[in-house]
Amino acid sequence: MIAKIVRNADLSDHNTLGLNARCDYYCAFDTHEKLSEALEFADQHDQQVFVLGGGSNVLLDPDINGLVLTSVNQDLEVSGDCVRVGAGFSWDALVAQTLGMGLYGLENLSGIPGTVGAAPVQNIGAYGVELSEFVTAVEVFDVVEQKLKTLSATDCDFGYRSSLFRENPAKQLVILAIRLQLSTIYRPRLDYEDLKNLSEATIANPERLRSEILMIRKRKLPDFQQYGNAGSFFKNPWITSEQKMGLQRLGVLAVDNVALEPAAELKVSAARLIEAANADRFQVGGARVSRKHTLVLENGGGASLVDFLRLADQIQRSVLDRFAISLELEPTRLSALAKRG
Structure with a gap:
């Protein structure tokens, strides 16, 4: 029941964006007892702890200082x-x-x-x-x-x-x-x-x-094994009745006969907003908007985390400037667990 700790582990194959990444320590566990042992190791060596799943909706930093844990329990x-x-x-x-x-x-x-x-x-x-x-x-x-x-x-x-x-x-x-x-x-x-x-x-x-x-x-979606991606990079935003009418006036949304209550909200396509803001062909370094689906940012080759973050920021700014609507990222940065009690 001894948890196996790997030092200086390569995480490039542990994220679907295809980002080059490494961590100081890595442990794959299949029982909560092995998880406890790995956490004890982190305490003894004063290491931060991170949990990584399949890596399909996460943004990995190139150097992760700490212990990365992955469950391999397939019960x-x-x-x-x-x-x-x-x-x-x-x-x-x-x-x-x-x-x-x-x-x-x-x-x-x-x-x-x-x-x-x-x-x-x-x-x-x-x-x-x-x-x-x-x-x-x-x-x-x-x-x-x-x-x-x-x-x-x-x-x-x-x-x-x-x-x-x-x-x-x-x-x-x-x-x-x-x-x-x-x-x-x-x-x-x-x-x-x-x-x-x-x-x-x-x-x-x-x-x-x-x-x-x-x-x-x-x-509709690029194969992450060909072009690394994390699926949808932005959430579809909720908008107010006033914003809906504004988008209809601009021709971004079709005019309909559905009237929202003043306090009600409507979820709209982030892809449509990106296209209407002329941001659907943006590229920064190796990171680019997918030609298959506007919501997907893909790794065209050698993209870094900074490339993706800068590209996402350019797209968010374009949509915000054009429509006063904020787009929220769907994938998350890997963040450390709280310290044990």
């Missing part, structure tokens, strides 16, 4: 329509396996890169479905109180691409496993525009629906 337990899965399990593998077991609900989340443990952090979502709809609990290790805890879905404070794990500044929880409530009844979710015109044969077969969603993602 999968199924009881009826309830699933408990370890944080190191591949997310898309989970979607495929549960579908093969006749458990439904996750089909629209097919093809999302990364691990199960990272999924609750930003409350992953795609094609009108979010992870939070299925989470019943998240098992964590509290590094400050040094004990295991089970958080309910309410405790997790899920929101649009956000959660307690992303927003909590204390950063004291390490996700070990999640519990999901799926369904033995297949009810396809087809509200999203790209899914509305599928054939009846595709809709009737969950495996075919998954395949179609994978094909849609392949058409």
